[in-house]
Amino acid sequence: xESVGLxxxxxxxxxxxNSIINCAYSNSASDYFIWYxxxxxxxxxxxxxxxxxxxxxxxxxxxxxxxxxxxxxxxQIAATQPGDSAVYFCAENILGGTSYGKLxxxxxxxxxxxx
Amino acid sequence: ETxxxxxxxxxxxxxxxxxxxxxxxxxxxNAMYWYKQSAKKPLELMFVYSxxxxxxxxxxxxxxxxxxxxSSHLFLHLHTLQPEDSALYLCASSQTILQGLxxxxxxxxxxxxxxx
Numbered sequence: 001x002e003s004v005g006l007x008x009x010x011x012x013x014x015x016x017x018n019s020i021i022n023c024a025y026s027n028s029a030s031d032y033f034i035w036y037x038x039x040x041x042x043x044x045x046x047x048x049x050x051x052x053x054x055x056x057x058x059x060x061x062x063x064x065x066x067x068x069x070x071x072x073x074x075x076q077i078a079a080t081q082p083g084d085s086a087v088y089f090c091a092e093n094i095l096g097g098t099s100y101g102k103l104x105x106x107x108x109x110x111x112x113x114x115x
Numbered sequence: 116e117t118x119x120x121x122x123x124x125x126x127x128x129x130x131x132x133x134x135x136x137x138x139x140x141x142x143x144x145n146a147m148y149w150y151k152q153s154a155k156k157p158l159e160l161m162f163v164y165s166x167x168x169x170x171x172x173x174x175x176x177x178x179x180x181x182x183x184x185x186s187s188h189l190f191l192h193l194h195t196l197q198p199e200d201s202a203l204y205l206c207a208s209s210q211t212i213l214q215g216l217x218x219x220x221x222x223x224x225x226x227x228x229x230x231x
Binding site: 034036041042043044045046049089091103104105106107108 | 119156205207220221222223224225
């Protein structure tokens with residue numbers, strides 16, 4: 001079936017470096033994508049989202065890039081801090097129709113930031 | 116705190132027990148969700164409620180029974196569970212059913228359920 005997956009299950013970076021977390025999706029009908037951050041003992045926290053009519057969206061220290069040609073999504077974190085250490089999930093959805101609320105999540109990437 | 120509160124945080128129950136998980140949101144949202152998070156598996160959507168009406172039942176076994184008495188509260192009633200049902204159960208809410216940009220879902224901290 002259709003699924004969302006991550007290239008790298010773990011990523012270790014030094015504090016101050018930029019981090020890039022990747023995600024591949026297989027459902028070409030997906031048109032809405034979200035990145036979530038989950039810290040230990042907490043629920044997922046929304047970071048940023050993007051619609052398929054965009055290829056880039058920026059937030060505070062984060063940028064999401066979408067390449068629909070190769071069905072690839074990435075999350076870039078600038079000047080990574082120890083507080084960014086968490087599991088990062090990408091999720092996809094199809095807006096409208098009967099898929100509302102039915103986010104499909106990837107397995108997650110563990111980001112570890114070393115001081 | 117995200118404004119979504121789940122209780123209890125931890126629950127251990129036997130296979131013959133009946134228990135309930137509670138979720139409360141203080142955000143004035145109209146949509147609420149139950150997700151299951153198992154080790155080494157992606158988050159799985161279980162149920163979606165919009166304005167207290169169930170709009171999605173994602174092929175969940177009948178031993179899980181949701182209840183949404185009002186737009187602020189969501190319950191998950193559990194009975195005759197199996198050990199493989201042990202997982203983190205997450206509640207989420209959003210202003211409306213997820214439709215587009217900035218309609219984000221806010222998650223609670225989850226209930227860690229262990230079935231023995």
